[in-house]
Amino acid sequence: MTQTKTRKVSEKKPRAKEKAPPPIAAEAPPPRVRLATTWLDGCSGCHMSLLDLDERLLELAPRIELVYGPLVDGKQFPAGVDVTLVEGAVSSEKDREEILHIRERTKILVSFGDCAVTANVPAMRNKFKVEDVLKRAYLENSSYHSEIPTVGLPKLLKRARPVHEFVAVDVFLPGCPPPPEAILLVLGELLEGRAPDLKGKTRFGA
Amino acid sequence: MTFPTDLRGKEPRGDKNPVRILMFKIDDRDVSAREDETILAVARQNGIHIPTLCHLDGLSERGACRLCIVEVKGMAKLVPSCVSFARQDMEVFTNSERVAGYRRKILELLFSERNHVCSVCVSNGHCELQALATDLGMTHVHYDYLYPRHSVDASHPRFSVDHNRCVLCQRCVRVCDEIEGAHTWDVMGRGVTAKVITDLNQPWGLSETCTGCGKCVHVCPTGALSEKGKSVAEMTKRRQFLPYLQLMRREGHK
Numbered sequence: 001m002t003q004t005k006t007r008k009v010s011e012k013k014p015r016a017k018e019k020a021p022p023p024i025a026a027e028a029p030p031p032r033v034r035l036a037t038t039w040l041d042g043c044s045g046c047h048m049s050l051l052d053l054d055e056r057l058l059e060l061a062p063r064i065e066l067v068y069g070p071l072v073d074g075k076q077f078p079a080g081v082d083v084t085l086v087e088g089a090v091s092s093e094k095d096r097e098e099i100l101h102i103r104e105r106t107k108i109l110v111s112f113g114d115c116a117v118t119a120n121v122p123a124m125r126n127k128f129k130v131e132d133v134l135k136r137a138y139l140e141n142s143s144y145h146s147e148i149p150t151v152g153l154p155k156l157l158k159r160a161r162p163v164h165e166f167v168a169v170d171v172f173l174p175g176c177p178p179p180p181e182a183i184l185l186v187l188g189e190l191l192e193g194r195a196p197d198l199k200g201k202t203r204f205g206a
Numbered sequence: 207m208t209f210p211t212d213l214r215g216k217e218p219r220g221d222k223n224p225v226r227i228l229m230f231k232i233d234d235r236d237v238s239a240r241e242d243e244t245i246l247a248v249a250r251q252n253g254i255h256i257p258t259l260c261h262l263d264g265l266s267e268r269g270a271c272r273l274c275i276v277e278v279k280g281m282a283k284l285v286p287s288c289v290s291f292a293r294q295d296m297e298v299f300t301n302s303e304r305v306a307g308y309r310r311k312i313l314e315l316l317f318s319e320r321n322h323v324c325s326v327c328v329s330n331g332h333c334e335l336q337a338l339a340t341d342l343g344m345t346h347v348h349y350d351y352l353y354p355r356h357s358v359d360a361s362h363p364r365f366s367v368d369h370n371r372c373v374l375c376q377r378c379v380r381v382c383d384e385i386e387g388a389h390t391w392d393v394m395g396r397g398v399t400a401k402v403i404t405d406l407n408q409p410w411g412l413s414e415t416c417t418g419c420g421k422c423v424h425v426c427p428t429g430a431l432s433e434k435g436k437s438v439a440e441m442t443k444r445r446q447f448l449p450y451l452q453l454m455r456r457e458g459h460k
Contacts, residue, residue, distance in 0.1 A: 117345070121325060159353065
């Protein structure tokens, strides 16, 4: 995300009728919250919903530092992350390793969207054996180059499972995807150091 | 613990033996009730909300879902308010911490027991189970999901049943028996393998008793029963017929 570019503009834009935000340049900038996002077995829809915050991202930008995720370049999950939004279920050996690694390095872990919270659509394969699922996807429903890929792909776990079955989760943000307003509420509350109360703000499903 | 369950079979109430009126408390409010009214009915008359799932106005009570549990002072067990009757001076609490905790656990168990994938459900946005999760503040399921392998029966020309989304509330069983009078539906099996069946577990499309009226579809609280041709979030249920038909049936019995 182009947060460096947007930082300057952010004070001009917001609908500042009710409460004019204090001019940033006037006071010492508070330490930015180190935010990471990641997706495991998900469709990236939750990240799209995050981007659907549109101009409200500009209000968030001066207060956060985006340190890791599909929206930034870094390849290594850094240490000392304050908040991580995890999209997607834990479906493969790589997902499992990743979520354990992330948990170690994150203060507040957010299960971001239905796949992370309930395993959702990825879990629909759980009723079947992994081999049967692969056969169905790569052999039976394929008409060209039919083979089950073996190189460079992580091994699927027997079942896709929600994030909290592997690591402790601090905030649950259901929704398929969660509406941008709910994401903003969670980020806003966490930035203020409060536990977000999502009651009535989002629901399972879309 | 015994409750005065059914007044049928007892001394008939009449002028000489009138229905007794009781006074008791719900959430510290004094309420009055006829002796044959359930705690749930009295609560509703007094504008006190108790969440329900298997209850449906116009059908008999079944006590299947257990979401309407309430706490009664001096009683160790929580009782389902839809099938429990008021007693003089009892004190009922509909939303104590204990009740709310167990209610959420029951709801979570319902979610964990089948494959309720809201995002790809015909009833998404019109589902009573989904709405309950929001209303009761269920953020996630604390139990391991079971992911049972249940079937979908689409053999009926107009309707289909997806057992993955069934909560075994038995509304379909009751409406078919009590209102339509066909008794096509029933329940087979126990525990996680229990499922609603048509006739003697024949495909719905081959059922000889089913009249194809669709009442079961429209009383179903989730996406388990739906009309064919409906895609995600398109299945809305229409239940206006129920109070009317129930009244007609009652008139007919007199």
